[in-house]
Amino acid sequence: xxxxxxxxxxxxxxxxxxxxxxxxxxxxxxxxxWYQQSLDQGLQFLIQYYNGEERAKGNILERFSAQQFPDLHxxxxxxxxxxxxxxxxxxxxxxxxxxxxxxFGDGTRLSIL
Amino acid sequence: xQSVTQLGSHVSVSEGALVLLRCNYSSSVPPYLFWYVQYPNxxxxxxxxxxxxxxxxxxxxxxxxxxxxxxxxxxxxKPSAHMSDAAEYFCxxxxxxxxxxxxxxxxxxTVIP
Numbered sequence: 001x002x003x004x005x006x007x008x009x010x011x012x013x014x015x016x017x018x019x020x021x022x023x024x025x026x027x028x029x030x031x032x033x034w035y036q037q038s039l040d041q042g043l044q045f046l047i048q049y050y051n052g053e054e055r056a057k058g059n060i061l062e063r064f065s066a067q068q069f070p071d072l073h074x075x076x077x078x079x080x081x082x083x084x085x086x087x088x089x090x091x092x093x094x095x096x097x098x099x100x101x102x103x104f105g106d107g108t109r110l111s112i113l
Numbered sequence: 114x115q116s117v118t119q120l121g122s123h124v125s126v127s128e129g130a131l132v133l134l135r136c137n138y139s140s141s142v143p144p145y146l147f148w149y150v151q152y153p154n155x156x157x158x159x160x161x162x163x164x165x166x167x168x169x170x171x172x173x174x175x176x177x178x179x180x181x182x183x184x185x186x187x188x189x190x191k192p193s194a195h196m197s198d199a200a201e202y203f204c205x206x207x208x209x210x211x212x213x214x215x216x217x218x219x220x221x222x223t224v225i226p
Binding site for chain 2: 002004033042043045048056058090092098099101102103104105106107
């Protein structure tokens, strides 16, 4: 058990819809990272938050947004969903902001019909 | 930006045989290096990490990796494969001044009884 909790585990929705994925980091970790894992793209870094502020941005689409709340949990919002957004979305957390080992949750599997 | 190359998307070994999973990175400065393992329907779990110091790093489950600066490599090895080692393995790199992790495309390890 990594200590990182992601909800929901599975999500099925339709194109054009909006969903919110939730992540609770390990106790004491200040950084939260979001990744997208798909068969054709592999594991892609989306965005990092550290102590409530955006720290680094990767290959995140404009239709996607994230935030980290004062209690350090984070949400990833995906809107105007397309078939290609179907993937496994992972959250990871680490103690610090840079070069710390990341601890991953079990992911949210998003299926777009 | 960094790039991480994992040679061989699929590797098969016999139970008890040596496991060798290859990882090469591109960087002009020594990065931070990590190996993660992913079991089916689970998140990534940290196997081992290299930051500074001794170039041979020991991790969990009997795995180890050696950082070779001249070869820009960080290959993962285990002397004797066990059935429970069957999983997807990811090499990751983080620049020592940055926040972003770059993951390889993964190597699927099959252990043949």
